Amino acid sequence: MLVMSDIIRGYTDTIILSQLSKNDSYGYEINKVIQEITKGEYELKEATLYTTFRRLEAAEQIVSYWGDETTGARRRYYAITDAGRAMYKENLQDWQRAKTIIDALLMEK
Amino acid sequence: MLVMSDIIRGYTDTIILSQLSKNDSYGYEINKVIQEITKGEYELKEATLYTTFRRLEAAEQIVSYWGDETTGARRRYYAITDAGRAMYKENLQDWQRAKTIIDALLMEK
């Protein structure tokens, strides 16, 4: 009933901003990194990944540019903006608060 | 952009199961208790609360019965079922895992 995707729901924006706060990257790579970090326990679905890019770009929290690969498939790189960094910082704080709140609400007496 | 409701999204079921695992209760009271526990930082919207009751009851994780108040507004009490307790236990574990995963994904290098 409650699946991992529901649990993580709402964090994809922050997760992607977090990755981009370290360095520019592209969709396929970000997904790979996430799988590595979580040891395969969590995978962003491609549809979700790309909708999230669209959303973040529309909100001007990231910008994109095409890579100049001369070989292999083309890559669309993303870079975080100042607004994105600010949002990321805020979301990090919210996550700390949320953890405390949910822990308190789920705590067994 | 990221609001508390998004953050808590997906946990309303578990939060309510958690409350009912302590004792039978009714909607209005559960909401009050949650506000107290979170010191007003989080409030379940009524629409959400009652949709959640319907969902949990349909899934046979809770059952309901009318209180026998002779005064005041009538109350519909809810009790957790065995299936509900099992689900609650599972969700608690999932929450622990989710915390670890999200922390890892949001951790700044």
Added chain:
DNA sequence: CAAATATACATTGACAGGCGAGGTATCTTG
């Protein structure tokens, strides 16, 4: 060399949860 697999992008449409807005009824208190 053909087929399979990996890399890399993208959209559409359905589904589910949250909730604003609206509604009903009773009791208490100033």
Added chain:
DNA sequence: CAAGATACCTCGCCTGTCAATGTATATTTG
């Protein structure tokens, strides 16, 4: 008696997730 608290409920919109589907290129393997 008006206002506010207690207590319930539903409808319909919005938003995020994702299965399914599609495109194109490069590499590996039988």
